[in-house]
Amino acid sequence: MAEILLSLVVVIPLAASVILFLSAGRLSGFLIGAIACGAISLSAIFSAILAGLLHSQLSPSLHVFFWEWMRTADFSTGIGFTLDPLSLVMILIVTWVGLLIHLYATRYMAGDPGLARFFGCMTLFVASMLLLVLSSDLLCMFIGWEGVGLCSYLLIGFWYTEPANLAAARKAFIITRVGDAAMLCGLLLLATEASSLQVDTLLQTVTAAKISQSALTFSTLLILVGTLAKSAQLPFQSWLPDAMAGPTPTSALIHAATMVTAGIYLIARLHVLFTATPLVLTIMAVVGTLTLFLAACNALVQSDLKRILAWSTVSQLGYMFLALGTGLWQVALFHLMTHAFFKALLFLCAGAIITRVHHEQDIFRMGGLFRTMPGIALAFLAGATSLAGFPLLTAGFYSKELILSSVWNASFFLAPDLILSGHVFWVVALAGAFLTSLYISRCFLLVFMGKAKTHESGQTPLLMAIPLGCLSFLALFGGMMEMPDALAHVHLFTEMVDPAHALPSADEPLWLLLVGGGIPVLGALLAWIFWGQRNPVLHETSDEPAPPQTSQPVPILAACLLPLFRIPSWLGRYDFPARLSKGVSILINGMNTFALQFRACIFMNVSHQTLMTLRQGNLLMAYTQNGRVRWYAAWIAGGLCASLALAGLT
Structure with a gap:
């Protein structure tokens, strides 16, 4: 039974996408939404059943082999699935968060002439991601890897009559293809050295030291380039903010449950390879640290609501790569889960806001929306506080605190006699957490507080409100399954994903927890001083049409000093010299x-x-x-x- 359910998890969304593509718009909008949501619902239910079956059986994993794909004298590969705690967590996130996004999209996209094409791409997106995380062979996994890239191209350029949308789609496709080519070279090098791309066989070969260290380092470095491009890390980060040209449900699906999280999953799946190459881990940590800080600086100077959230995704993915660089892939996966909750919530809230303010996306042209849409405001507040990592109350606090404590106790290899302390990375990550709280608090205050600058109309439909309520609950309480020992000895998540290898217990000082929890509060207070008072210190308006924003990198120094530009007027207001x-x-x-x-x-x-x-x-x-x-x-x-x-x- 488990074998049948495992195959149906992927086959049902794939079949739904084929039906929707072949319908060519001849089906009604209700039927199109029912087919898409029904397929994702069945996959989600089967995933939950598989979780129970995997928990009840003695074996920690389930393997299903379908057929042999190709065989030569020195190499063979086949199509097969593996269900273990790691892939189980991923399919639960993809199917259940994907289901909420699909429910939201049935109402958000109602009346669009390309509805069948939209849901065909969305269900194919989910099927490709499920194929990626369940494949037991890296060559089969690469098919799913390319599938999510193709679907992202189709969905980013969904409204193809606009030249800017087509340019954004081409940009995403070309940049990720560069990474895909590097990753394919890395996979072929591994196949040459190990004579197999079966994940279990490959990991056993690496553990037995049957692959030369130079070949292993070079292949893992090529795979790392592929994951950096797919997850929008430096220097490939520019495609993700431009991907906001697609419909908002597409943005939520790309940022929360699919596409950008594929790189995190692949490194977690192949963590044995990367653990054997400590220099690549150091490179991964450095890139993640630089990305999280630079992206937070860029988010601080954006005025487009969706672009702020896009840059925040790049920054949070940087945290995940930093955690992966410490060698603790369980920590990165935990933040991946909580990020899926609050980032899907924030994007869906943004879609509801934009729809009700007549497709206005400039936060300086909003304001005062708390009075007219309090439900959306509270849902956005739940996602914003979780993104900022407000202490004790949000899921983002627990996952980000786990990353900070892991980095503090880590050390990074540079040379045989040169080891870099994790304290440097911890300081930069803490600065990124401060900027995260600052820019998301700024966004909330400018959109929902102060004077109204736009006319709001309509009501949020029930099919859009239900996913927001569910995701708000998960964004607040979904992280309490993993807590610091200073608060409670709860480690349900890490024990579930890797029961054989629990996280090393570290004596985390209490001050470290207090600093990690206090920095987001400090950022929110500073945002209130700058933008939240009745007479705010920073008066930023947008009376003239805003120029089109590009994804050119903002100077880090200028971005960090932006809140200080008007400090002189503030000092004068309080009669300083x-x-x-x-x-x-x-x-x-x-x-x-x-x-x-x-x-x-x-x-x-x-x-x-x-x-x-x-x-x-x-x-x-x-x-x-x-x-x-x-x-x-x-x-x-x-x-x-x-x-x-x-x-x-x-």
Whole structure:
């Protein structure tokens, strides 16, 4: 029975997508929504049943082999599924969070002429993600990996009549394809060394040290590049904010349950490979740390509601990569789960807000919406506090605190005699937590508090309100299954996903917990001083049409100092010495000018050198690929003669 249910979990959403694509819009909107939601509901129910079956049986995993795909003298691969605690957690997140998003989308997308195409892509998205997390062979997993990339392209460019949407879809597709090519090279290198891409066989080969250290390091580095591109980490982060061109349910699905979490899952699945290459773990931690801080700085200076949430996703994924860099994949998976709850909630709240304010997305043109939509405001507040990690009350606090404590006690390998302390990473991660609280509190205050700047109309339909209520509960209480020992000895999540290897117990000092819990509160208080008072310190308005935002990186220094730009007026309001105010203003303006000039110099030089290199390469290609068959024959003959000469010499 378990084998049948395991296959149906993937087959049912796949079959629903085929039906919806073949219907070509001939079905009614109600029937389209019923087919999509019914398929995801069955997958979610079967996932819950499989959880009970896996818990009741003695074996910690369930393997189902369907058929052999290919076989050579030194290599074989097949189609099969593996259900263990890791894949079980992922399919529960994908199906249940995906179900809530599908329910929301049936009402949000009602009346759209491309409804069948939309739900066909959404159900195919879920099926591809389920195939990815359940596959027992990395080559089969790569099919699901490419499937989520294809679906993201189709959904980001869903409203294809707008050129900006098509550009965003192409950008996401091209950037992730670069990572996919690197990851495929890494998989082929592993196949050459281990003669198999079966996950269990591969991990056993690595454990037995049958793969050379150089080949293992190079292959894991290539796989890491693929995961960085898929999860929008530096230097591939720019595609994810632009992906907001798609419908809001698409954004919620990409950011919460599919696509960007695929890279986190793959590293967790192959954690034995990465543990055997400590230098790659250090690179992973460094990239994650830089990403979480830079993305938080970018979120602080955005005015588009969905782009703020998009940059926050990039930042939270950076936390997950930092946790993976410590070698504790269970910690990253726990934050992945809580992030799915509060990020899906925030995006769905954003969709409800945008719909009721006539598709306005500029937060400076909103304001005062708490009085007209208190339910949406409370749901958004639940997601915002969980994202910020408010202590004791939210799921985000427990997962982020687990990451901070893990980083504090970690050490990172650079060279045989050079070990980097985790304290440096902890400081940057704590600064990122402060910025997270600052920008999401700013967003809440500007949208829901203060004076009303737009006209709100309509009511939030029940099918949109039910998912918001469920996700609000999960965003607040979904993290209490894993708590710091200073609060309670509760480790249900880590014991569930990896019962054989519990997290190492560390004597976490109480001050570490207090600092981690106090920083989000401090950020919220500072946001209230800047934007929440009746006469706020920072008066930011948007009377003129906002220019289109691009995903060009914001200077870190300028972004961090943005709240300080108007401190001189604040000091003057409270009768501080005028000379001090003027001095601070000159200092900040000078530092900001220096940062902008430095950035312009660097980027201009890099872009100029890149352009010149591409031009020279283009001239070379034009010279060699000129369409003349005689030239091609001459090159072939010359290459053959050179090869024969080299063979004769050796």
